[in-house]
Amino acid sequence: MLRKWLSIAMLFALLLPVTAQEDDSSLKTTFRGGLNRTGVYEGEGLRTEPDVAWSSDVPRPVRTTPAVADERIFIGSEEGTLYAFDAQDGAELWRLDIASPFVSTPAVVGTTLYIGGLDKYVYAFSAETGEKLWESLTFGGVYSSPAVSDGVVYIGSLDERLYALDALTGEALWSFDTGGQVWSSPAVADGVVVVGNRAGVITALDAQTGALVWQAEADEGIDATPAVADGVVYIGSYDQNLYALSLENGRPLWSVDTGSIIYASAAVTDETVYITQYDGVLLALNRADGAELWRASVGSIAYSSPTVVGDVVYALSEAGGRLYAFDAASGEELWFVVTGTQGDYRSSSPVWADDTLYIGSNSEGVIAYR
Numbered sequence: 001m002l003r004k005w006l007s008i009a010m011l012f013a014l015l016l017p018v019t020a021q022e023d024d025s026s027l028k029t030t031f032r033g034g035l036n037r038t039g040v041y042e043g044e045g046l047r048t049e050p051d052v053a054w055s056s057d058v059p060r061p062v063r064t065t066p067a068v069a070d071e072r073i074f075i076g077s078e079e080g081t082l083y084a085f086d087a088q089d090g091a092e093l094w095r096l097d098i099a100s101p102f103v104s105t106p107a108v109v110g111t112t113l114y115i116g117g118l119d120k121y122v123y124a125f126s127a128e129t130g131e132k133l134w135e136s137l138t139f140g141g142v143y144s145s146p147a148v149s150d151g152v153v154y155i156g157s158l159d160e161r162l163y164a165l166d167a168l169t170g171e172a173l174w175s176f177d178t179g180g181q182v183w184s185s186p187a188v189a190d191g192v193v194v195v196g197n198r199a200g201v202i203t204a205l206d207a208q209t210g211a212l213v214w215q216a217e218a219d220e221g222i223d224a225t226p227a228v229a230d231g232v233v234y235i236g237s238y239d240q241n242l243y244a245l246s247l248e249n250g251r252p253l254w255s256v257d258t259g260s261i262i263y264a265s266a267a268v269t270d271e272t273v274y275i276t277q278y279d280g281v282l283l284a285l286n287r288a289d290g291a292e293l294w295r296a297s298v299g300s301i302a303y304s305s306p307t308v309v310g311d312v313v314y315a316l317s318e319a320g321g322r323l324y325a326f327d328a329a330s331g332e333e334l335w336f337v338v339t340g341t342q343g344d345y346r347s348s349s350p351v352w353a354d355d356t357l358y359i360g361s362n363s364e365g366v367i368a369y370r
Helices: none
Strands: 004-007 052-056 067-069 072-076 081-086 092-097 107-109 112-116 121-126 132-137 147-149 152-156 161-166 172-177 187-189 192-196 201-206 212-217 227-229 232-236 241-246 252-257 272-276 281-286 292-297 307-309 312-316 322-327 333-338 351-353 356-361 365-369
Touching: 067 107, 067 351, 072 365, 107 147, 112 152, 121 152, 147 187, 161 192, 187 227, 201 232, 241 272, 272 312, 281 312, 307 351
Parallel strands: none
Antiparallel strands: 004 212, 052 365, 067 072, 072 081, 081 092, 107 112, 112 121, 121 132, 147 152, 152 161, 161 172, 187 192, 192 201, 201 212, 227 232, 232 241, 241 252, 272 281, 281 292, 307 312, 312 322, 322 333, 351 356, 356 365
């Protein structure tokens, strides 16, 4: 359960500037399908077992999630190479060898690709050619995946800070010391940036100024990325709890002891929260109060986050990289396929675009299912 809840918003809300924020929640070219990080994609989903449309070899290990933009697939490897593939047939368009291993998932905005490296740098590249546009140094490796909104790149670092960088130049606009290593990726909603850290602290900041809005503290660390929907933040912790907090002030709305460590990020629809647990259980919870609706097994331990497309939920396990499809309402297993060995701690999560399901695999590179 939450050990501490500090709401600066309740004390200083009238002093903080009102920020104009365009609605980027539909952006599909970033980790978890948008700035709100809900893991929900528009479409009908694949209810019957799909065929492999193509696969492209990427030297292992691949622990990052593909980004899809303008009919291209972008993915980095821990070998230190960034790739661009044609989304229709998997043909390699370009590759760029960097000394840095990549675990961060790219974000693509317009013709620019943003990504963090374990060499402590945040990079911007041309999505069309791979040309490096800028690099910005942090003081720790970057596992966090960038969120780009209103010309600002938000990203966390193992130096315990959350950074706001100018998207055109990479210049640091502000940074905030969260008090713990940031593996979590920031979510942006309603002018607020939210992120977790390995000290178990959930931090909400004013997106424009970096001023603290509120903090809440779990009993143990957090790797998960927050999902934000309708003013509520959903996030899991090593302490086995899934939390629902007010985006406005961090007030706890409900929490559920799931009985297992949570590394994955939640998928959030209008009525349901889906979460994959370390013990290999996919849970569906009522969004209003956290009541359990159903549970299903994915066969082995799981780090990958679930993805929702229409009435189908996809979840991935470590052993053999089994990709499962479940009916979103009932939890009935529809099918599973073996995608190959996954990478410990940072398994790729499924991505949906143009009637195709994409997944990164440690042994198979990138796989497209149709």
